Amino acid sequence: MKDTRPSLLRSTPFRLALTFAFLFVLAFILSGAIVYQLMSADLARRLDQSIKETYSVVALTYAENDKEDLVASVNNNADLSPDKDQLFSLSGPDGNHLAGNFTASGLPDGFSMFSARLPGVPPDTMYRAYTGEVGGNSLTVASSLAETDELKTIVLMSFGWGTLFITGLAIAGGALLAARVQRRLDGIAATMVDVSHGRLDARIPLIGNGDDIDAVSTQVNAALDRLSALVDGMREVSANIAHDLKTPLNRLQMILEQAADKTASGEDVASELADARAESRQINETFDALLRIAQIEAGARKARFVDLDVGEVVDTIGEVYADVAEDDGKSLITELVPDTKWIIHGDRDLLMQMLANLVENAMRHCPPGTAIELSVTRRDDRVLVHVRDNGSGIPAEEREKVFQRLYRLDSSRTTPGSGLGLSLVKAVADLHGATIALEDNNPGLAVIVSFPAMRSPATSSAKPPATT
Numbered sequence: 001m002k003d004t005r006p007s008l009l010r011s012t013p014f015r016l017a018l019t020f021a022f023l024f025v026l027a028f029i030l031s032g033a034i035v036y037q038l039m040s041a042d043l044a045r046r047l048d049q050s051i052k053e054t055y056s057v058v059a060l061t062y063a064e065n066d067k068e069d070l071v072a073s074v075n076n077n078a079d080l081s082p083d084k085d086q087l088f089s090l091s092g093p094d095g096n097h098l099a100g101n102f103t104a105s106g107l108p109d110g111f112s113m114f115s116a117r118l119p120g121v122p123p124d125t126m127y128r129a130y131t132g133e134v135g136g137n138s139l140t141v142a143s144s145l146a147e148t149d150e151l152k153t154i155v156l157m158s159f160g161w162g163t164l165f166i167t168g169l170a171i172a173g174g175a176l177l178a179a180r181v182q183r184r185l186d187g188i189a190a191t192m193v194d195v196s197h198g199r200l201d202a203r204i205p206l207i208g209n210g211d212d213i214d215a216v217s218t219q220v221n222a223a224l225d226r227l228s229a230l231v232d233g234m235r236e237v238s239a240n241i242a243h244d245l246k247t248p249l250n251r252l253q254m255i256l257e258q259a260a261d262k263t264a265s266g267e268d269v270a271s272e273l274a275d276a277r278a279e280s281r282q283i284n285e286t287f288d289a290l291l292r293i294a295q296i297e298a299g300a301r302k303a304r305f306v307d308l309d310v311g312e313v314v315d316t317i318g319e320v321y322a323d324v325a326e327d328d329g330k331s332l333i334t335e336l337v338p339d340t341k342w343i344i345h346g347d348r349d350l351l352m353q354m355l356a357n358l359v360e361n362a363m364r365h366c367p368p369g370t371a372i373e374l375s376v377t378r379r380d381d382r383v384l385v386h387v388r389d390n391g392s393g394i395p396a397e398e399r400e401k402v403f404q405r406l407y408r409l410d411s412s413r414t415t416p417g418s419g420l421g422l423s424l425v426k427a428v429a430d431l432h433g434a435t436i437a438l439e440d441n442n443p444g445l446a447v448i449v450s451f452p453a454m455r456s457p458a459t460s461s462a463k464p465p466a467t468t
Helices: 012-059 067-079 146-196 212-264 270-297 300-304 310-327 348-365 421-431
Strands: 086-091 097-100 110-116 125-134 137-144 306-309 331-335 343-346 371-379 382-389 435-440 445-452
Touching: 012 067, 012 125, 012 137, 012 146, 067 086, 067 097, 067 137, 086 125, 125 146, 146 212, 212 270, 270 421, 306 310, 306 348, 310 331, 310 343, 310 348, 310 371, 310 382, 343 348, 343 445, 348 371, 348 382, 348 421, 348 445, 421 435
Parallel strands: 331 371
Antiparallel strands: 086 097, 086 137, 110 125, 125 137, 306 343, 371 382, 382 445, 435 445
C-alpha cells in the first residue's frame, strides 16, 4: 500500500515547531536590539561623564592670570596617554596651540565628535570631545571611542553567535518534538486505516502522560470500542433475526400450503387462515419493536421531554397491572412515600412503556406465587426506580446479554416473547441518561433504574419504607 504519510518538512507539527522557533528567535533579536541600544546609550553617557570630569579636573588648575599651571596640567595629562586614548588641547585666545598632544581646531563648545589622523593612531579613529573656555583660552578634552566600539563589537558578535545557536537549537528541538508528535499522529492514522479495512480490534497506542493527544486517543478508542460492540451486536442481531423469523416464516409457509391443499380439495381453511394471521401478527410485532427501539436510540423523542414525577408513573403502572398479576397467580405491590415527588426530565409515555416491559417480563418468567414490588427511592442526586421479584432470577453471566436485541435465555425459543422487551428498556433508559443495574434479590431479581434528579423531593425528610 502506498505510504500517504506526509514528510516531516510538510507535517503540521514541524511547521508549528518552525513557527514557534521563528517567533522565539524574533523575540530574542528584538530584545537583544533593545538591550544593545540601552547599553550603547549607557556607555555614551558614562564616556561623556568621564570626559567632563577630566575636563573639570584640568580646568581647576587654572588660577587667574596664571596659565603656567594650566599648561603644565594639560601637558602632564597628555603625557599620561602615550597611546593617545585621551587627547588634550589648549589654545590661546588667538588660536595658537599652547599645550596638549593634538591641536583642536574648529570644534564647537560643548560635546562634539571628530575623527583624527595622528601618529600611532589608526586612521579615522573617532573621538568624543568636550570643549570649553578657561581664562580666555580654549580647552579641549577628547577620549577615543575605540574601547567603546570594541565592547560593542564583542557584544554584537556574542549576540550574533547566540542567535545562531538558539536558531539551530530551536530548529533541532522543534524537529525532534515534531517527529515525536508525528509518530503519534501516524499511530492514529495507522489505526484508522486498520479500522477502515475491517480490523475493529485495532486501538491507538497511548503513552500515558495524560496530554491532549492521549486524551483524544482515549476518546477515539472509546468510540472504537463502542463501534466494535455495535458491529458485534448487529451481527448477533442479524443472526437472531434470521433465527427468530425463519421459524415463523416456515410455519407460515406450511400453513399456507396446507390451506392451498384444502382449498383444492374443497375443505374448510378457516383454522389455517387464523393460524396464518397469528404468525404474521407475531412477525409484524417483532419488526415494530425493532423500529421502535431504533427510533428511541436516535433520540427523536427527546423533544417531548418535560419535568415529571416518576412516582406517578410507577403508581399508574402498579394500578394497571395489579389485577393482571393477580389473574396470573402473582402479586404486584407498589410502595411509595406519601406526599413525595420524584422529579426527573423525561417522556411519560416512554417511561410507562419501560416500566410495563419490566413488570411484564417479571410476570412472564416467574412462577405462580411470585411477589413483584415497585418502589422509588433517592440516593444523592439520583432517583432510583426498583422492580423486584422473588422468582428464579437471571444468572450473573447472562445479565449483560439480556439487553441485546432478540437475546433470550431460552435459546431454543420455545417460550413466548421476541427477546426485545429488555432491549427497549435499555434504549429508553439510555435516552433519559439513566443506568440499569440487575442485582440478586435473594431470591429473584432486582432491577434498579437510576435517573438524574431535577430537584430535591417535596418532602426531603421523608424516608422510604423498607421493602422485602
